[in-house]
Amino acid sequence: MIRKLTDQDHDQVFAFLSEEPSINLFIIGDIEAFGYTSESQEIWAEFDEHNTIKAVLLRFHQSFIPYAKGEFDTSGFVSVMKHYRQPILLSGKSDIVAKFEAYDDLHLGKKQVTYFAECNTDEFLSPDDVVYKKASLEDVDQILQLRQTIEEFHVSGDARDVLIQSMESNTSRTYFTEENGIITSCVSTAAENSISAMIVGVCTRKEYRSKGLATSIMQNLFQDVLNEGKTLCLFYDNPEAGRIYKRLGFKNIGMWTMHR
Structure with a gap:
């Protein structure tokens, strides 16, 4: 039934x-x-x-x-x-x-199959002093505009409503760097709950890549979430990204399929 x-x-x-x-x-x-x-x-x-x-x-x-x-x-x-x-x-x-x-x-x-990984240790983290901010509702449009420039991302028609609702309910947070008022790199959580949080939306503007911005933001975000006693989860399909995540303490636990 x-x-x-x-x-x-x-x-x-x-x-x-x-x-x-x-x-x-x-x-x-x-x-x-x-x-x-x-x-x-x-x-x-x-x-x-x-x-x-x-x-x-x-x-x-x-x-x-x-x-x-x-x-x-x-x-x-x-x-x-x-x-x-x-x-x-x-x-x-x-x-x-x-x-x-x-x-x-x-x-x-459209189908996409990714690796699913989790992390419950900060043993491999070394947060630096990169200047970053925590996003507020007024930053939503810029965050989505940046995500739309990433070829691998699929930004759905209701993405704005979902992000706003998630931020208001504290099930999502975004850390970002900026230059002259423009977001240059950002990392978000999604589906945050009492025991875990998913890492999503790791992205950097093309002209600001290879500077370690996303990795720096991630380490600060990871540390904050782990300090709250939560397990980190994420999915990835890019081998280069996978190597970065594993260096930060993530381990594969299965495969995840998305139809978008």
């Missing part, structure tokens, strides 16, 4: 998701921030005959994230997703997302 979740399901679904806290960072973060009654998100779960959760599906704005530990009713979740605007924006563990890719009538966005 698949049904939409409510506040009364919180303890059970949180226990289910917390068994893989890094993989479920986005779902956990959105539940903590927006609960079960927000217009911007909905959460469904499949229950077995003993009323135990087998799988979860989150909708946050236009994006969906499924999670399961074993076999689940993929077709049931597909039926739910078809009621929303296509193409579907879908992301999650690669082996779970692959089950949805088998449905030809589910129109998915």
